[in-house]
Amino acid sequence: MTSLVLVEIENGLVKQASRSAVMAARAFGDVDVLVVGEGATVAARIEGVVRVLHADLPPLAETIAALMADHAGDYTHLLAAATAFGKNVMPRLAGLLDVQPVTEVVRILDADTFVRPIYAGNALATVRSKDARKVLTVRGANFDPVPAEGGNAAVESVSAAVEVPDAQIVGLEVTKSDRPELETARVVISGGKAFKDAENFRMLEPIADRLGAAIGASRAAVDSGFAPNEMQVGQTGKIVAPELYIAVGIAGAIQHLAGMKDSKVIAAINVDPEAPIFSVADYGLVGDLFEVLPQFKAALDA
Amino acid sequence: MKILVPVKRVVDYNVKPRVKADGSGVETQGVKMSMNPFDEIAVEEAVRLREKGAASEVVAVSIGVTDAQAILRTAMAMGADRAILVQTDLVLEPLAVAKLLKTIVDREEPGLVIMGKQAIDDDMNATGQILAARLNWPQGTFANTVTVGEGWVEVKREVDGGLEIVRLALPAVVTTDLRLNEPRYATMPNIMKARKKPLETIAADALGVDLAPRLETVSVVEPPARKAGVKVSSAAELVEKLRDEAKVI
Ligand SMILES: Cc1cc2nc3c(=O)[nH]c(=O)nc-3n(C[C@H](O)[C@H](O)[C@H](O)COP(=O)(O)OP(=O)(O)OC[C@H]3O[C@@H](n4cnc5c(N)ncnc54)[C@H](O)[C@@H]3O)c2cc1C
Numbered sequence: 001m002t003s004l005v006l007v008e009i010e011n012g013l014v015k016q017a018s019r020s021a022v023m024a025a026r027a028f029g030d031v032d033v034l035v036v037g038e039g040a041t042v043a044a045r046i047e048g049v050v051r052v053l054h055a056d057l058p059p060l061a062e063t064i065a066a067l068m069a070d071h072a073g074d075y076t077h078l079l080a081a082a083t084a085f086g087k088n089v090m091p092r093l094a095g096l097l098d099v100q101p102v103t104e105v106v107r108i109l110d111a112d113t114f115v116r117p118i119y120a121g122n123a124l125a126t127v128r129s130k131d132a133r134k135v136l137t138v139r140g141a142n143f144d145p146v147p148a149e150g151g152n153a154a155v156e157s158v159s160a161a162v163e164v165p166d167a168q169i170v171g172l173e174v175t176k177s178d179r180p181e182l183e184t185a186r187v188v189i190s191g192g193k194a195f196k197d198a199e200n201f202r203m204l205e206p207i208a209d210r211l212g213a214a215i216g217a218s219r220a221a222v223d224s225g226f227a228p229n230e231m232q233v234g235q236t237g238k239i240v241a242p243e244l245y246i247a248v249g250i251a252g253a254i255q256h257l258a259g260m261k262d263s264k265v266i267a268a269i270n271v272d273p274e275a276p277i278f279s280v281a282d283y284g285l286v287g288d289l290f291e292v293l294p295q296f297k298a299a300l301d302a
Numbered sequence: 303m304k305i306l307v308p309v310k311r312v313v314d315y316n317v318k319p320r321v322k323a324d325g326s327g328v329e330t331q332g333v334k335m336s337m338n339p340f341d342e343i344a345v346e347e348a349v350r351l352r353e354k355g356a357a358s359e360v361v362a363v364s365i366g367v368t369d370a371q372a373i374l375r376t377a378m379a380m381g382a383d384r385a386i387l388v389q390t391d392l393v394l395e396p397l398a399v400a401k402l403l404k405t406i407v408d409r410e411e412p413g414l415v416i417m418g419k420q421a422i423d424d425d426m427n428a429t430g431q432i433l434a435a436r437l438n439w440p441q442g443t444f445a446n447t448v449t450v451g452e453g454w455v456e457v458k459r460e461v462d463g464g465l466e467i468v469r470l471a472l473p474a475v476v477t478t479d480l481r482l483n484e485p486r487y488a489t490m491p492n493i494m495k496a497r498k499k500p501l502e503t504i505a506a507d508a509l510g511v512d513l514a515p516r517l518e519t520v521s522v523v524e525p526p527a528r529k530a531g532v533k534v535s536s537a538a539e540l541v542e543k544l545r546d547e548a549k550v551i
Pocket residue numbers: 191192193194217218219220221232233234235236237238248249250251252253254255256259269270271272275287288289290315339340422
């Protein structure tokens with residue numbers, strides 16, 4: 001059995017979540033990868049990849065799904081990481097192939113059977129797919145990434161023969177940051193609505209810098225404009241599982257917990273001793289963040 | 303231009319889901335049910351586009367049990383002009399739902415379909431993309447801002463690194479993200495008015511679509527529970543614990 005994994009290239013490197021998807025695909029046998037745009041030679045060095053399919057196409061779901069459907073051939077499994085990119089493309093591919101996709105896979109039991117969270121992670125469903133070919137997205141946090149180096153795959157150019165509907169990318173607003181990526185950071189410190197405004201939210205920055213942490217946010221903090229959308233952690237934002245997650249002024253709604261409760265260690269700072277976040281926190285500190293955060297920074301520096 | 307808005311009846315987002323003792327799924331009996339929150343955002347967006355003159359009619363459609371009429375009435379109270387219930391007692395997967403929606407799209411010929419990016423029960427995040435594929439229409443998923451022009455729609459999308467803007471030829475499928483708008487509450491007079499708006503019911507099995515599930519649910523279990531830890535009394539103690547006990551900083 002051979003799988004095809006759609007991988008993403010970011011800043012000239014294969015995204016870690018994509019390498020996790022390659023690891024997941026190894027459960028099924030040989031792995032080929034597809035790269036759209038630049039980065040085919042980088043992808044060829046991923047450990048254990050047999051073949052790199054390379055297409056010079058704009059990164060649009062319409063074109064990529066059509067290309068993958070065209071080249072689905074003998075592949076038994078078609079995968080991508082459950083990133084915004086993978087979630088956009090893979091269900092469309094499934095629609096073209098007449099397959100029910102299995103999204104957000106956290107465990108692979110066998111070639112047909114997968115575990116995925118439902119209801120904001122309040123339940124884990126094990127499903128067996130009856131489709132001859134599987135279309136999957138997998139959560140990066142649940143599969144160790146394969147090493148970026150060590151492989152020497154052959155690169156093959158591919159193109160799609162099919163006509164795709166009219167869509168084009170006309171703009172990109174990318175937030176530049178020197179901090180680690182939220183999904184792969186070893187430490188994440190997140191802030192909630194309690195910060196009151198965007199200026200206060202920046203109190204997290206010196207602490208994040210000190211800890212080499214990524215900054216996350218609750219939905220309420222994003223909705224209030226304290227942080228950009230790509231920082232949202234939760235059921236409908238990003239899923240993180242760092243070594244340490246620090247929640248500051250976050251209540252701990254189930255939708256938020258869905259995105260961080262698999263963190264190794266959780267610390268929470270909240271004025272309300274009854275805040276639900278404390279029910280998942282290894283270390284809880286009841287207190288006003290405006291007093292506690294400066295003390296926390298001072299204690300780190302001490 | 304007509305806008306079609308698919309809406310799903312789900313366990314209310316404020317309810318803590320309970321896994322059934324027999325491991326067959328999550329309890330939905332005797333639990334408060336509501337419109338999927340992302341679909342409320344979709345209804346709101348469609349109604350705003352009609353109010354701005356970019357659309358002429360908003361049609362809400364739900365696929366599900368007879369009780370899903372309630373959320374269609376809510377959609378109409380929010381401003382949808384009429385509604386269609388594709389009635390079925392089966393629990394359908396996104397693929398089958400998309401196929402049923404396609405038959406409704408073929409019949410209604412909307413210029414735009416606006417729907418939620420994900421349902422908060424199965425968390426699949428798939429139906430909009432599958433529908434777009436089967437229609438061979440372009441898709442603007444995870445919409446943060448939607449602008450409609452002559453024959454096109456521009457969608458600002460929430461992506462991993464920030465925002466991406468795509469321009470799609472109409473007809474197209476758009477799926478909503480949280481920041482697209484804040485849905486209005488249905489007012490009492492509008493709830494009364496919605497009772498008189500047309501609600502058509504079609505039997506799902508009359509639409510000639512293969513509804514057989516492709517996924518067999520082997521089991522549904524509760525995730526391993528995390529136990530609450532300890533309370534610390536100061537920031538200094540927190541740093542000490544993280545450093546010396548947990549060894550994570
Ligand atoms: C469809 C849907 C999807 C959603 N998806 C997500 C998601 O992906 N991620 C997400 O996070 N949420 C999501 N939500 C929202 C979620 O339900 C909560 O509303 C949200 O997480 C609350 O954010 P918050 O904890 O920052 O704000 P609040 O609920 O306002 O809580 C603020 C907390 O700060 C504490 N506090 C106040 N002042 C101080 C102070 N001075 N010092 C310390 N603590 C203080 C309070 O005690 C409280 O616990 C979703 C909701 C819906 C309906």
